[in-house]
Structure formats: C-alpha cells, structure tokens
Amino acid sequence: MTDPRWLARGEATLPDGTRWLAPAEAARAAALAYPKRRTEYLLRRWAVKHAVAAITGRSAEPASLAGVEVPNTPDGAPYVLVDGAPLGIDVSVTDRAGWAVCVAGRRVGCDLELVEPRSPAFVRDFLTAAEQRFVAARPAGDDRDAAANLIWSAKESALKVLRTGLRRDTRSVAVSVGSPGEDGWGTLSVRGAEDTPMTGWWRREGAFVLTVATTEPGPRPVPLDRPGSLATATPRHSWLARPSPR
The missing domain is CATH 3.90.470.20 (4'-phosphopantetheinyl transferase domain)
Known part of the structure; x- marks a missing residue:
C-alpha cells in the first residue's frame, strides 16, 4: 500500500x-x-x-x-x-467532538479539528508570525476560524509524525497550505529548523477540518468507505451529560 x-x-x-x-x-x-x-x-x-x-x-x-x-x-x-x-x-488516529479518523500509510500523522473560534491569544501563542498573518487575512467569522484550525491541525499532524506531540513548541514547525482542488483536497507543507520537510493534504469536512502529514510525498488520501459521512456529521459531546467519574 x-x-x-x-x-x-x-x-x-x-x-x-x-x-x-x-x-x-x-x-x-x-x-x-x-x-x-x-x-x-x-x-x-x-x-x-x-x-x-x-x-x-x-x-x-x-x-x-x-x-x-x-x-x-x-x-x-x-x-x-x-x-x-x-x-x-503505520497508522495515525485522531478524534474530536464524537468523531474519529484513522489514516493508514507510511510515516503518517493525522488530526481532526472542529471549526470553532480561536482567541487572538491562541493564535498569537501557538502560531508563527507568518501563520498569524495568514489567519488575519481571512474574513472574520467562519473563514478565519477555519484558517486558524487548519494551521493548528496541520501542526498536530506533523508533530505526530515527529513523535513529539504537543511536548514540542508548535511554533517550531511552520505550515503553509494550498487551496483545495475540485476533489476537496488541498496541499500542505510543514518545515522545522532541523526536521525532514513534510508534505500532506487537508480538507474541510462540514463542521470539521482534517489534515494529513507525511515525510514521503504521495497521492491524496483514499477513503476506505463511503465518503461524505464526516462532511454531514453533527459534532457530539455526549460526555457533558455525565462528566464526572462513574
């Protein structure tokens, strides 16, 4: 594969x-x-x-x-x-708001984020200066929220490939993204000062944004089952009904 x-x-x-x-x-x-x-x-x-x-x-x-x-x-x-x-x-798995995504491949990391508002402090503290400008250039509202969560998600995917997770400063890796094509997938690239450059893909799936990063450039991810289920998914927070230990 x-x-x-x-x-x-x-x-x-x-x-x-x-x-x-x-x-x-x-x-x-x-x-x-x-x-x-x-x-x-x-x-x-x-x-x-x-x-x-x-x-x-x-x-x-x-x-x-x-x-x-x-x-x-x-x-x-x-x-x-x-x-x-x-x-x-290799597999990478991510979950958010009642949904999980698994991506299988080689040296791969994935992340799923809910498109939701991110505070100016969040953008300032976790994104590089260039990434902050990318977010600020988007119209306020859903477009800006999507941009902030896309950059954050790509960082999470890349840090999974590097096997460090959020133990590492998220500003130590720089993300750039391309516009989505007709199939909904856009390209992304991630660079760190001493790391192997990573490439990958991203797509907006309804209320979510999904990113995939890898050290081995290749074709866009292929769905293993009926595509579209995530695009129409309703975010779910069932644990709020019973947040305390049982």
Missing part, C-alpha cells in the same frame, strides 16, 4: 459491550473512570480496527475485530497487531 487510506467513524456507531476489544484493551477501557476519556479511547480503536479490516479484507464482526489490537508506544503513537503480529503499516 503506497497511498494513505482514511476512514471516519462516529460515536453513535460504537456497539454495546466490549467483545470487539482485545483483552488488554478491554482492561484499559474498564480502568478509565471519566466517560469522556473512555469514549474517546473506544472510538479511536473502533476507527482503527475498521480501517485495518477494510485494508486487509478482515471481517468487521466483533470476534474478528478483537484480534486486531491497537497498543501505544511509550511516546504515545499507536501501532497495530493483527492476531499478535505487527500489521506492517
């Missing part, structure tokens, strides 16, 4: 019970007391397992998905074991 593949899943599709989890995953989920953290943990694995099933031709029945395990390395990056053996494909 040379081109990245992506798949989105919503919280509403999570099944009752944990028969689809590997034993270690079920134990980890049971130990998460806060509903928000538990739901996000489950949703990320639900998305990864369905992506792996689609790529490998594996059944998406619970017993089969239980054979796909998604542990994390010490630095937090996910990896996949299929019946105990490494999948051999």
Whole structure:
C-alpha cells in the first residue's frame, strides 16, 4: 500500500459491550473512570480496527475485530497487531467532538479539528508570525476560524509524525497550505529548523477540518468507505451529560 487510506467513524456507531476489544484493551477501557476519556479511547480503536479490516479484507464482526489490537508506544503513537503480529503499516488516529479518523500509510500523522473560534491569544501563542498573518487575512467569522484550525491541525499532524506531540513548541514547525482542488483536497507543507520537510493534504469536512502529514510525498488520501459521512456529521459531546467519574 503506497497511498494513505482514511476512514471516519462516529460515536453513535460504537456497539454495546466490549467483545470487539482485545483483552488488554478491554482492561484499559474498564480502568478509565471519566466517560469522556473512555469514549474517546473506544472510538479511536473502533476507527482503527475498521480501517485495518477494510485494508486487509478482515471481517468487521466483533470476534474478528478483537484480534486486531491497537497498543501505544511509550511516546504515545499507536501501532497495530493483527492476531499478535505487527500489521506492517503505520497508522495515525485522531478524534474530536464524537468523531474519529484513522489514516493508514507510511510515516503518517493525522488530526481532526472542529471549526470553532480561536482567541487572538491562541493564535498569537501557538502560531508563527507568518501563520498569524495568514489567519488575519481571512474574513472574520467562519473563514478565519477555519484558517486558524487548519494551521493548528496541520501542526498536530506533523508533530505526530515527529513523535513529539504537543511536548514540542508548535511554533517550531511552520505550515503553509494550498487551496483545495475540485476533489476537496488541498496541499500542505510543514518545515522545522532541523526536521525532514513534510508534505500532506487537508480538507474541510462540514463542521470539521482534517489534515494529513507525511515525510514521503504521495497521492491524496483514499477513503476506505463511503465518503461524505464526516462532511454531514453533527459534532457530539455526549460526555457533558455525565462528566464526572462513574
């Protein structure tokens, strides 16, 4: 597989019970007391397992998905074991507002953000001067909100590729983006002072913006299932009904 593949899943599709989890995953989920953290943990694995099933031709029945395990390395990056053996494909997974996206490829990072207002302080503290000018040049409202969240999302994707996450100063990587084409995908590039330059893709999906970064330039990501589900998705914050530990 040379081109990245992506798949989105919503919280509403999570099944009752944990028969689809590997034993270690079920134990980890049971130990998460806060509903928000538990739901996000489950949703990320639900998305990864369905992506792996689609790529490998594996059944998406619970017993089969239980054979796909998604542990994390010490630095937090996910990896996949299929019946105990490494999948051999890198995966990145992200979740936001009741939706998760998995992207599979090589040296890949992805991030999903809700298009929402970002304060001037946020833009000033986390974006470079050039990125701040990019955001400020957009009309106030949705266009400016989308620009700020796009730049932030691309940084998150790149920092996942670098395996540092937000432990690193987000202003140490500089993002530039191109306009979307007819298929909805736009290009992006990310540079850090001493890092391998990264390229990638971004797209607006309804209330969300999705970014993908990689060190190996290639074609735009290919959907693994029916495209459009994320574009029409309603952001969901079910944990607000029960925010405290159970």
